[in-house]
Amino acid sequence: MxxxxxxxxxxxxxxxxxxxxxxxxxxxxxxxxxxxxxxxxxxxxxxxxxxxxxxxxxxxxxxxxxxxxxxxxxxxxxxxWVSEISHLYPEDREVEENIIFGEGYHVYTACYYDLDLIIEFINSHDDINSVCDLGSGTGRALLYMALEVDRELEYVGLELVNERVEFTNSIAKYFDLKNLFFKTCNFLERPNDFLGFDGYYLYDPVGTDDVSLLVSYFEKMISDGAKFYILFISGWDDLMLDALDKLETLEKIDSIKSRKQQDRYVNFYKVI
Ligand SMILES: C[S@@+](CC[C@H](N)C(=O)[O-])C[C@H]1O[C@@H](n2cnc3c(N)ncnc32)[C@H](O)[C@@H]1O
Incomplete structure (x- = not known):
């Protein structure tokens, strides 16, 4: 049969x-x-x-x-469903060194091993009930969190490229995930769109020129009394790492060497 x-x-x-x-x-x-x-x-x-x-x-x-x-x-x-995504990342010679090439396909996303560290952290911090991915790309990170975190959180991904948002929302719909939503938005121009989350997940979110602007938004949120965590996988963007390390209102809870990608660290911060 x-x-x-x-x-x-x-x-x-x-x-x-x-x-x-x-x-x-x-x-x-x-x-x-x-x-x-x-x-x-x-x-x-x-x-x-x-x-x-x-x-x-x-x-x-x-x-x-x-x-x-x-x-x-x-x-x-x-x-x-996050394979066959090359068409969402048209080749750009300028940023080619930041694209990770795999066997016959490429991704521009955190590896599962490092995301496991983020998931372990969220699982051991039950005051995290919502996570915002700043620059959610093709959604691997949030989908994997939604799959593996041991309780139901609210997940929002903000992404500049509308085709990627349409793609990720179609996956959330396919799996009937009501707690996962992606929005087309330039978060540097619309900082209000990312107010009020318990955790911010970042993986190469902005170019070096925009690091200070993004960090200034976090500073403003902190001075307005917001309490949150930053879950940041650093790599080539040491500028962002330095800027967050220097914020006196942030405590660096941990920094763990990437299990897979060279020179990357998975960093955890908490507003004091
Ligand atoms: C390296 S990818 C990270 C993908 C995802 N966070 C992950 O870990 O799988 C960075 C994404 O940020 C997006 N991005 C860059 N600047 C942005 C901005 N100002 N507003 C919204 N998205 C932005 C890019 O289009 C890209 O898809």
Whole structure:
């Protein structure tokens, strides 16, 4: 009898790792050119709750060396629908060094390993009930948080490029996520749009020329009495790191070396 891909996932989730590994290698196989071939039908019509369980399965199989480690992000991105996004990032020679190229595709987003640190932090700080991603891009960060944070938060992504916002809102709608919303907005021109969140997540949010303006908005919010956290993955933008480090009204709670991307740190600040 034909079993739908969704039923097959549900069934395999109850089975031991050996069987899960075999199944994952059936739906994600490696061809003779060492490319990953994904059987699309197995990645469609899955609920967010099921995707959450499949994420665990994928991570377990990878941990046990059951599938090539380098395919992890491709598989996870496909599950969240944030793959095939190159058209949303037209190549720009000026910023090429900031684009991370992968196997046949590129992303311009934080890696899952660093996002795990952000999620661990949010999970251990129950005073965070809302998170704003300043420059939400193609949504990997907020979608992953919505998937893995152990309680339901409100998530808002502000993004300059309307096509990216349409794309991310379509994913939120596809998964029926009422607590995740993306808005087209230049947050440097509309600072009121990001008032009132418990946490601000930043990953290369602005160019060096605009760092002082963005930091001045945080300063103003603090002087107006706002209390919040800043979850900042720093890298090439040391200017932003220095500016936040120098703010006397911010306590730097932690700074952890990126597990994957060289010269990056995952930094956690709290308004004193
Ligand atoms: C490096 S991406 C980060 C993506 C996302 N935060 C993540 O971690 O997956 C930065 C994004 O910020 C957006 N951006 C830059 N300046 C902005 C501004 N002033 N207002 C809104 N979005 C902006 C860019 O268009 C880009 O999509």
């Amino acid at each position: 034909f079993k739908s891909p969704r039923t097959q996932w549900e069934n395999i989730l109850t089975k031991p790792l050996v069987k899960q590994t075999k199944f994952l290698n059936k739906v994600c196989s490696v061809n003779r050119k060492d490319n990953l071939v994904i059987r699309q039908a197995f990645f469609e019509n899955l609920s967010f709750a099921l995707v959450k369980q499949i994420f665990k399965l994928v991570k377990n199989v990878i941990k046990a060396d059951g599938i090539d480690f380098s395919f992890q992000d491709l598989i996870l991105d496909r599950l969240l």
